[in-house]
Amino acid sequence: MAEDKEASLFQAPPEAEQERMVEAILFATAEPVTVAELNARMPHGADAAQALAALRKRYDGRGVRVAKVGDAWAMRTAPDLGFLMQKETVETRKLSRAAIETLAIVAYHQPVTRAEIEEIRGVGVSRGTVDQLIELEWIRFGRRRMTPGRPVTYVVTQNFLDHFGLESARDLPGLKELRAAGLLENRTLPGAAADSEDEEDELDQTDMFEDE
């Protein structure tokens, strides 16, 4: 075939062929695939990122779509067709209010320590709540905070982004407004009153947005 000949003449396969390849790889798996992994699996010289862009456009408005999940990509059915899929629905364990709020706090405030979560909710965070979110692979441990006690931080995962159809944590609903309103800031209790022992925890929060 003429196409085959062309492919052998040039190092990288033609663009249309690269698009087919990305399509096949993404179709085959349920897990998001990173651009790096795509490139690793495609023939030498292929440009997965470019092929992805073309593919994404092609699936625009179709019954399945090409979704970006963090730095990875996955095929997902169009959300408006969910009603057809009743058979496939997996009954997920209903999350407690504490778990849902904790998840939101981690997502909007990440990287966030347990003490910060408790400060925001005004109540202790039970181990089970955090465990459940980790088990769902929606949150994971981030870097330790470089403050006294070096507390661990929590961040959301790619799985979280995938589950809620988010391209990145920056696309969280209302994130900009919350930030503009100063509600993602850390503010300590003026004078920190009599709770001097809590003061360190309060100080921990100062670098809450160090990564952004």
Added chain:
Amino acid sequence: MAEDKEASLFQAPPEAEQERMVEAILFATAEPVTVAELNARMPHGADAAQALAALRKRYDGRGVRVAKVGDAWAMRTAPDLGFLMQKETVETRKLSRAAIETLAIVAYHQPVTRAEIEEIRGVGVSRGTVDQLIELEWIRFGRRRMTPGRPVTYVVTQNFLDHFGLESARDLPGLKELRAAGLLENRTLPGAAADSEDEEDELDQTDMFEDE
């Protein structure tokens, strides 16, 4: 029947929409789906068979295709892209001590027979060790020794030189030093002295280290 016709006239979604639906169902369902099942899951009045035909056409030549499995339908990656469904992981391991010693002996004494390797190592050389080195393309068979039994000899390959950054086996570092230390003095193999005079292979061997 009249009722069905009526329903299809007024309620069925547009054809393009039906195609999307079939696409999403085929994508997400864990098993191949029959036309009857498609019709059952799609809104009243939809014509799954027709939508399926259109979808099939749309995927013609793409990275995935709509394939018939028995009397049901499923999406499959294009057979010519099967090679993409492999993920290669490369694991680097250190060569075993026996292999390194055998390799060293071949490098320093080539062309060398298995009996000579065993004589120098003072221990038997397993077939696996030699096979591994041949598989790595670090050693290969040289000419047969023109001695009784006509044993095969081993020599190092260009691959070996490339891997160790050598231009020739003569560049093996420390050769002179080892020689000066008397570590390279040949121990006469029983009968070898008598054979060597009429064998050019033997001369090759001496050449290799003598003319520096």
Added chain:
Amino acid sequence: MSDDFDSYDMPVEERLAAEALIVDVDGYEGPLDLLLTLSRTQKVDLRKISVLQLAEQYLRFVEEARKLRIELAADYLVMAAWLAFLKSRLLLPPDPTDAGPSGEELAAHLAFQLERLQAMREAAAQLMARDQKGRDFFVRGIPEDVTRVRRVTYTATLLDLMQGYARIRTKDDFRPYSMDREHVLTMEQALDRMRGLIGYMGDWADLSSFLPEGWDADPARRRSATAATFAASLELAKAGKIEIRQGETFSPIEIRKKADG
């Protein structure tokens, strides 16, 4: 004022709300959550909330709970104590000698905390209202296995190679250390031998002529025998049995039996 607060002075709506709160006390996620719920009765933007009024509502709630002998968790009581403190700060004229935060500052912080919690609640609700995987959109139903091809490559460095080679080639030379008795003449052996010989000695004789037979050909054996014989001679000289002399440096060492030895 609030000390002798009578709940029946409350507007009916507020009172019903307070009673509902008491019944549902277990349903609250801590005192901040309770405060947030109470703040709704003010029906204003959280930024314009009256913290003083809120503090009073909370304290009333705690009072009611006590009357009804409802056990409140410790953090509810801690919050009550703090709100009582805040209330006094807000009501009393500021003490110029007190360096601590003003009542307004504390109240502003509480308002901020409530607003932030409320914002997180709303964010959580928005998050959960999103299309979710496995409910609204779906993953590939028949995932195709990606076969993992594991390729093992072996590496070795030149150093490995050389060390390997040196290891083989020097194997014979590295034996466990032990004195090679066969080629060593001990001083005791030499002494025994000299003692037997001095009886027959005449005039000065070269020390080397006392080496045992068969010890003068091999250099190593010769060295060992010479050293042992010399040491034995010194021992005998010390005991007064023999005399030793040497004409000059490196000239032969000579010995003879001491006349009175």
